[in-house]
Amino acid sequence: MLKELIPSLLSCMLAMNSVVEASSPQPHSIKAREANETTPRNFGVVVFRAMLMQDMIGVVDPLQNMAHKFPMNLYILSSTLDPVTTEPASAAMNVHNSSFWPTINPTHTFATAPEDIEVLIVPGGPGVRAPDVSAMTNFIRDRYPKLRYLLTVCTGAGLAAKSGVLDGRRATTNKSAWKTITSYGPNTTWVSPARWVVDGNIWSSSGATAGLDLTFAWIEHIWGQEWAEYVMGLQEYVPHPQDFDPFAAKFNITPTGSL
Numbered sequence: 001m002l003k004e005l006i007p008s009l010l011s012c013m014l015a016m017n018s019v020v021e022a023s024s025p026q027p028h029s030i031k032a033r034e035a036n037e038t039t040p041r042n043f044g045v046v047v048f049r050a051m052l053m054q055d056m057i058g059v060v061d062p063l064q065n066m067a068h069k070f071p072m073n074l075y076i077l078s079s080t081l082d083p084v085t086t087e088p089a090s091a092a093m094n095v096h097n098s099s100f101w102p103t104i105n106p107t108h109t110f111a112t113a114p115e116d117i118e119v120l121i122v123p124g125g126p127g128v129r130a131p132d133v134s135a136m137t138n139f140i141r142d143r144y145p146k147l148r149y150l151l152t153v154c155t156g157a158g159l160a161a162k163s164g165v166l167d168g169r170r171a172t173t174n175k176s177a178w179k180t181i182t183s184y185g186p187n188t189t190w191v192s193p194a195r196w197v198v199d200g201n202i203w204s205s206s207g208a209t210a211g212l213d214l215t216f217a218w219i220e221h222i223w224g225q226e227w228a229e230y231v232m233g234l235q236e237y238v239p240h241p242q243d244f245d246p247f248a249a250k251f252n253i254t255p256t257g258s259l
């Protein structure tokens with residue numbers, strides 16, 4: 001009985017597998033790409049109180065699809081190993097005493113972060129405006145010279161600016177927080193309109209969901225267009241072009257810098 005069941009179960013599983021593959025074909029170049037030593041492997045994401053989960057997840061989720069196909073490690077980095085909450089820093093800032101604040105567990109502290117992190121992801125959120133962000137900015141400043149890429153989303157560019165790594169570089173940030181965040185980087189060429197900006201190995205995006213567009217462009221840069229399209233299919237995402245930025249006008253930003 002069982003013996004008869006196993007082959008039919010197996011063929012059912014195989015059939016399911018081929019259905020999955022038919023609906024999401026993956027690029028043919030997978031073998032060559034797997035052997036490509038230049039593909040980044042070790043990723044870190046900086047997390048902090050009152051961050052925005054979307055900023056982090058918009059980068060991490062698409063890349064997670066790539067981690068099913070390539071060896072990739074994600075390190076979640078903060079000042080301590082305590083869970084990091086999106087809760088406002090003080091009760092006074094939580095006007096309605098809401099309890100709507102997810103948490104995330106760091107895997108390492110800034111002090112114990114693996115030395116071989118190649119790509120650092122810096123999300124934004126209200127916590128960027130906290131009076132003391134030096135734990136994050138010191139880490140970004142120390143690690144930047146060893147990184148292959150720095151990716152900032154939204155007001156995360158504010159942390160990068162305060163750490164000095166955006167000096168003399170072009171970058172963009174959250175359009176609704178433009179004045180505050182750009183003031184953190186007086187020697188940065190801030191670019192608007194821009195969905196995202198690339199200057200050398202620093203990729204910065206506009207507000208929250210713009211991080212998705214930055215990520216797909218970056219996946220294309222690293223793994224190629226076929227892979228970017230493969231992941232867009234899995235995420236059912238239609239990307240925006242780099243010059244898509246209705247929010248620049250919405251928030252009355254005088255055009256500045258260039259893509």
Ligand SMILES: *[C@@H]1O[C@H](CO)[C@@H](O)[C@H](O)[C@H]1NC(C)=O
Binds near residue numbers: 097098099
């Ligand atoms: C805030 O909400 C918590 C429950 O989530 C409750 O225990 C606490 O008493 C509330 N504080 C105020 C000031 O309403």
Ligand SMILES: *[C@@H]1O[C@H](CO)[C@@H](O)[C@H](O)[C@H]1NC(C)=O
Binds near residue numbers: 208
């Ligand atoms: C963008 O800026 C606006 C205005 O300051 C703020 O409400 C919003 O939370 C910011 N988004 C992020 C992700 O920081």
Ligand SMILES: *[C@@H]1O[C@H](CO)[C@@H](O)[C@H](O)[C@H]1NC(C)=O
Binds near residue numbers: 167186187
């Ligand atoms: C910006 O550049 C000016 C002139 O080079 C310099 O004096 C100033 O210290 C710089 N500011 C920052 C925050 O790097």
Ligand SMILES: *[C@@H]1O[C@H](CO)[C@@H](O)[C@H](O)[C@H]1NC(C)=O
Binds near residue numbers: 036221223224
């Ligand atoms: C390795 O990756 C680089 C950068 O994406 C690309 O230019 C190169 O063609 C790749 N090599 C192979 C063998 O896939």
